[in-house]
Amino acid sequence: MIPANFDYESPRTLSEALELLASREDAKILAGGHSLLPAMKLRLAQPALLVDIGRIGGLSYVRESGEHIRIGAMTTHAEIASSKVLQRFSPLLPQAACQIGDMQVRNCGTIGGSLAQAHPAADYPAVVLALDAEIVVASRTGEREIPAREFFTGMFSTELHPHEIITEIRVPRTDDQGIAYKKHHHPASGYAVVGVAVRLKLSVGKIDTVAIGITGVGQNAYRATAVENALRGKPVAAIREATAHVAKNVEVLSDNYASSDYRQHLAAVLTRRALEQAAGGRAK
Ligand SMILES: Cc1cc2nc3c(=O)[nH]c(=O)nc-3n(C[C@H](O)[C@H](O)[C@H](O)COP(=O)(O)OP(=O)(O)OC[C@H]3O[C@@H](n4cnc5c(N)ncnc54)[C@H](O)[C@@H]3O)c2cc1C
Structure with missing residues (x-):
């Protein structure tokens, strides 16, 4: 239950994080750590460099924006469960978020981490699919939006390239009755x-x-x-x-x-x- 040795960086900006991620073949993003750290302790994952994105400002938010609700990738499950904006405009996400794990998991785990992990039994993947959400990802060369329907490609596997970081989840506003x-x-x-x-x-x-x-x-x-x-x-x-x-x-x-x-x-x-x-x- 002891991870292999690794280097650790804690950048303050997204562009620094993207540079670090691209600097090493075996670098990995650390978000809430509630999937990656257990995997490292079991040596199922052995990244040589952890790029902790927890100190980058502006990645944790829920905002109304025109036709969409925008959710920062570092928004925790607890923040999603209690978001007034989501409860009003997209209550499916809070309804699922409050059923994830226990309070500790919900206080640390993030929506970006959960989607990137693509665990076959995770809750958010079903929700972002039903909501026709888009996953916004950044790399050193720019930004792209991946429709949820194209994002999940297999067990623990996604359309995400190794040097990309999920920055935002965009949920279209809908007029569903239920x-x-x-x-x-x-x-x-x-x-x-x-x-x-x-x-x-x-x-x-x-x-x-x-x-x-x-x-x-x-x-x-x-x-x-x-x-x-x-x-x-x-x-x-x-x-x-x-x-x-x-x-x-x-x-x-x-x-x-x-x-x-x-x-x-x-x-x-x-x-x-x-x-x-x-x-x-x-x-x-
Ligand atoms: C006891 C326990 C119970 C749990 N129960 C549930 C449950 O009921 N339902 C459920 O859905 N989940 C559950 N989880 C998983 C939990 O929701 C995790 O927090 C989540 O899957 C991963 O989010 P994280 O922020 O902790 O990511 P991390 O563990 O930090 O990262 C996970 C993976 O995603 C990558 N990553 C993280 N953020 C990004 C990003 N922004 N862009 C690109 N890559 C990124 C990392 O490099 C890593 O490969 C449970 C976990 C535990 C420990």
């Missing part, structure tokens, strides 16, 4: 055995807009497009049948706690519950 995040917590780790993020809008009793993000089920979080397609334009009574497609084309994970059959069952049940809650109970 949202819900449902999670089956792993009893030991607190991670999502299955987590389901839903946003929904009804029009004249029919489902007009529906977005469903799923975590914990496959190698990486995904949009349950087969369920979305089965629901668009249909009455809420169609929910139960549609959720049977929740793991369509997904290789469902299996471990000591949850077999793939159980996981798939959980995913269908939690998706139905999330959709029913988002629909205001009208499916019953």
Whole structure:
């Protein structure tokens, strides 16, 4: 449980951090440290240089900005859970954030760190997918925006290049009527055995807009497009049948706690519950 030797730098600006990151092949960003440090103690990660971005000003915020809500990458889970701006304009994020780990994890862990880590059972990936968010990343050569739907590429793997830093998450403002995040917590780790993020809008009793993000089920979080397609334009009574497609084309994970059959069952049940809650109970 002792990490390998490493160098440590604590830059005060983003450009300094980007220079440091590019200076060594095996440099890594340190944010809240709640995924990276345990991995280093187990020697699953052995970076030669840690670039701590915790002292860079201006990376922790939640702001309204035109058509978007902008969230700084260093914003902690606790700050997201208690953000008045998010509770008003994008309550799905606080609803998920307050279910992450325990208070210590929520006080240190950051949204940027969680998305970069891309743990297959992390909560935010399902939420940013359902929200059609964009992940803003910076490198020495400039900035780019990656749609959440293109960001997660596999287990612990993303579109992020080694010398890029996530700086911001942009969430479009929507006029959804209902949202819900449902999670089956792993009893030991607190991670999502299955987590389901839903946003929904009804029009004249029919489902007009529906977005469903799923975590914990496959190698990486995904949009349950087969369920979305089965629901668009249909009455809420169609929910139960549609959720049977929740793991369509997904290789469902299996471990000591949850077999793939159980996981798939959980995913269908939690998706139905999330959709029913988002629909205001009208499916019953
Ligand atoms: C006991 C425990 C329980 C937990 N339970 C849950 C849970 O229920 N749900 C859940 O979703 N998570 C859970 N977590 C994980 C927690 O949310 C982590 O804090 C999070 O996954 C990583 O965020 P961090 O800021 O700590 O990142 P770090 O650990 O500092 O970094 C993680 C990885 O991301 C990279 N990175 C960090 N920030 C950036 C950035 N801005 N740009 C580019 N790369 C970056 C790092 O180099 C590293 O590879 C748990 C963790 C613990 C220890």
